[in-house]
Amino acid sequence: MSVNRRRFLKTTAAGIGGGMLAVQPAKAARPRKALDTDIAMLNDCTKCIGCRACQSQCKLTHGLERDGTDPRYDMPLDLSGRSLTLIKVHKQDDFFTFVKKQCLHCGDPSCVSVCPVAAFEKLDNGVVAYYKDACIGCRYCMIACPWDAPTFEYDKALPVIQKCDFCKDARLADGLPPACADACPAGAIKYGKRGDLIKEAHERIRNNPEKYNDHVYGEYELGGTSVLVLAPREVRFEDLGYELYGDTPPFRLQEDIQHGIFKYFIPPVALYAVLGYIAYATRRKKDDDTTNKDEKKG
């Protein structure tokens, strides 16, 4: 045996010490729910006339390229690296419902939790921001987002993740409402504080119960979102692509498990110590065996 027992213990102990150095102070907890003071948007499907003015204005504001198969038109089929919001139409019998798609700016965003390089951040005003200088383009956010909001520029050599940024740089910074809310001629997109908009949404339902589905989507879903959706009475939210999720985002379980494995770095360091002990203990046994054999031979 080239390594004697004492040296072995020394190197093992060095390992445990090195592990301890890696202990990190826990980061401040993020808010787990959307707040009433967050900025928000109320998208009312019963008011939307499907003109797609929001879509075009969004594209102009962000300087995005045309989307779709015919180069003469902008006709996106879904959210993509070129379309941060779009209107989809849902047909039920002879009844059409227009529904707006975009990032919902969750109170407790999955993208913020799963991103390995903190390229997403929930800002104090409620906006979920993306930082391309941090992003490595791994696309885990797209796996984890319950609403398929983040998209990727597959057609570019130097791509970024794209999603609605609430016009935070282009318009909010100048005190203007988001481009889509500004462009809507039908009053289907209302911009304001989340608390006020939730109140207003419930008021609309109360005043017109025959018109509205009795649910404010985004009030509680996965901790609440900053984009709230109202649907017609006959239409289920699931059919509009808005699944009725519970109150807790699934990544919370993932974080709990992940934090359990790394609690103050104790489990990894303990594992190191236990393995080190096993190595030491079984080595002693082997050394003893060898000695015995030697004695027998002698």
Added chain:
Amino acid sequence: MDHNAAPMNKRLWTPWFTFGVVLIVIGAAIIIYRFFAGLGAVTNLNDGFPWGIWIAFDVVTGVALAAGGFSVAALVYIFNRWEYSPLVRPALLTALLGYAIAAIAIVIDVGRWWQIYNPALPQYWQGNSPLFEVAICVKIYLTVMIIEFVPAVSEKYKDSPRPFLRSLANKLGPLVNKYLMFFILLGVVVSTLHQSSLGAVMIAAIERIHGLWWSPWMPLMFLISAIAVGFAVVTVESYIAARSFNRKVETDILARLAGVIPYVLGIYLLLKLFDLIYYGKLSLLVADWWGLMYIIEMALLVIIPMYMLSKKSVRFDIGKLLTVSIMMIAGIILNRLNTYLFTYQPRPGQTYFPTIWEILVTAALVALLFVGYKVLANIFPVMSVEPEKK
């Protein structure tokens, strides 16, 4: 090292080796094109399926299959089963190449590859993400494995006629050997962590992967299955290496090693049964075709190997042992692909099937493993000189 290893010094350019090099050249051309034209130009990845075979197979499955390096290192150095020591260096080399290839696949697959070092920069650390954990641990483990390979390199150059190389080899080799245990333990710990974190990655995707595969216990399942299959990979790798270098297969050692597998698989089976029963998933087994898929996967990965390898007659018959090992490898490939790709369904109507380019790049990376192994085992003392006589 309790045994002597030596460079093989065998003829390199066999037909298979040439075929491998051709695959690598083709793959390299596609990869270069991908960096100029974007991911969409060579892959079928889309906003519904952001991860294709490069992630699900090259990275996730590749890392699971490379677990042999840490399984054998733990067995020999930590549990002091020195009878397996002839397998340490071959298993280490396989793991080192496997991880290097997974790292290459990550760089090819991520969109903003020029910022790939970001997870190592403290200002971007994000400890809530299992993927951050995987990134850090894979970087540490690759470094550890390179250090663990230093003794083999210094053995090669310790009598070199060039004085600088000779003195460097004579300094570095003993230095690494002195602290080898520190690195072995570190390697085993970070392997344990990132093998399980790869299982944690998909917990957030509960809405998108099939209930039979989704489980809060995925981290532990990924870890245990990787350890078990690690031994199977070592068996296949020893066999191929022996054949490739025209040497005797170390049947005795491999047979004894295979005796460990049923115990590890037993733990995995218990965990899987607990998962099925406790979370009320038994009905899913007969609900649709995915139930059959699950049963096939379990049969290949766990049930048949457990039964077969518990029999001495199978373990000591290299042909049968090899068949069972390949069965387990197929089983774990199926398991990782089922979890990351096959049962993944973002929205109705979204589909993904890899392009020929994605498949060719994957083939090139697999070829790189075999070609790299043959070249390095030819140059450096990796393979033990003669199998120990019984």
